[in-house]
Amino acid sequence: MAVRTEADCLLATGVLYRERLGLRPRDRGDAPLIFVGFKDAAFSIYDGDEPIYHFDLEGRWRRAFINGVHYLKANDGSTQSMDRVRRDGQMILERGTLAFAAARDLDERIRNVAVELLARLSAEALEFEPPPQPEQTLDLERLRAILDDVSRYDAARWFAHVERQRAAYGPPPFVPPDCRHALVLEATLDGTRAHSNPDGSRIVRDPSEFERHALDVQRLHGRAIAEFRRGFLAGTDALLAEPRLVTAWIVTTRRHFGFDEIQTMLVPDDRAGALPTRLAGYRALGLRRITLGVESGDPAIRSRRGLAWDNDAVARWTREVREAGIGLGAVVLVAAGGTDREREHLEATVGFLSACAFGSGDVVALLDADSFRLDDASASGRDPSSTSLDAAARDRRTAAFRVALNAALKPAGVKVVPYMIEKQAF
Secondary structure (H helix, E strand, C coil): CCCCCHHHHHHHHCCCCCEEEEEEECCCCCCCCEEEEEECCEEEEEECCCCEEEEECCCCEEEEEECCEEEEECCCCCEEEEEEEEECCEEEEEEEECCHHHHHHHHHHHHHHHHHHHHHHHCCCEEEECCCCCCEECCHHHHHHHHHHHHCCCHHHHHHHHHHHHHHCCCCCCCCHHHCCCEEEECEECCCCCCCCCCCCCEECCHHHHHHHHHHHHHHHHHHHHHCCCEEEECCCHHHCCHHHHHHHHHHHHHHHCCCCEEEEECCCHHHCCCCCCHHHHHHHCEEEEEEEECCCCHHHHHHCCCCCCHHHHHHHHHHHHHCCCEEEEEEECCCCCCCCHHHHHHHHHHHHHHCCCCCCCEEEEECHHHCCCCCHHHCCCCCCCCCCCHHHHHHHHHHHHHHHHHHHHHHCCEEEECCCHHHCC
16 A cells, blocks of 8 residues: 555645645656645645645745755745754754855745746646545646746845835834734834934834835735734834824724734833723724733842833733733743842742733743843843853753743643744744
């Protein structure tokens, strides 16, 4: 009996692929089946068990699995690799960013997959195997059209895409783990040299500026907009803006993209103004989740990081968020206390989060501050008094946080997860 490949299985039973087709080379009877298909807002190619390629509806590759290595293509054109390797008798997941030349080589390799399939279709060198009835067979003209789109993404077109992305967005925003597949719109921007007011302060987009930004984002993503199911208002202080601005951002996002769900993030800071009010009104407009950025539950640690919010006030505010029907989440800096206040940081942060109104379905993500870097060293996530630890020590520290938070929050249905910076590549 012939061994069934992933491509064979998807053709027979891959019901998520509403339109699908099998391709088999005529000149190679023993060649594995090539599976092609559309699901939701994505197109995929499986060559037997691998390689595997996933594209958006504009023809840009987004994920690939080649020779046992996973690759992810970010909006900014960078490429992440994830490979399972054995070290000291254990299998670990090794992540990294491909160098420019290697990334361009991978882009060209994937583009050539489409070029070669188009050539085979033109030469009638492929036999077609439809899916079982009553599943829909992928139309050949639709297949040729998407392959043509993929084949057009050479180095010049990728460069043009990156330039459009840079024009549409400011600095890469911080995105919570449960917003990885949301459409990101920047309501406020960090005061970096390239994106700041003359005084170096953060940019807050007024309604007309945000409207232009939304149109730029629409043009950038094109048909791939269909893959997004919700929006994310980026800017860790967006909710601290005037209510008229927050309202305009939510309304504009829904008008342009039709989302029923909007999410955002908030890093509390008493200096930036009071905690957001009008929560029920924002909920009625479409705001569904707020993720807190929590440096530490220890006020002493926060003070040396320049933050002065009050634990009890924020905990009470989270109850107002919950009462308004808005979900919660949090991203916690695991190493914010450094090595000198590691125990105090853990205990105070677990105590603070336990007092907040987290509930079923909420996510608390653990971010290792020693691994978190921003372009501006003065704004780094690392506390200036902290001491770097090796990878094993960082893993132990994160594990201790996860055990303590699971014990405190899991009974309420809260999920505690590690924050993978590479997986959140914007």
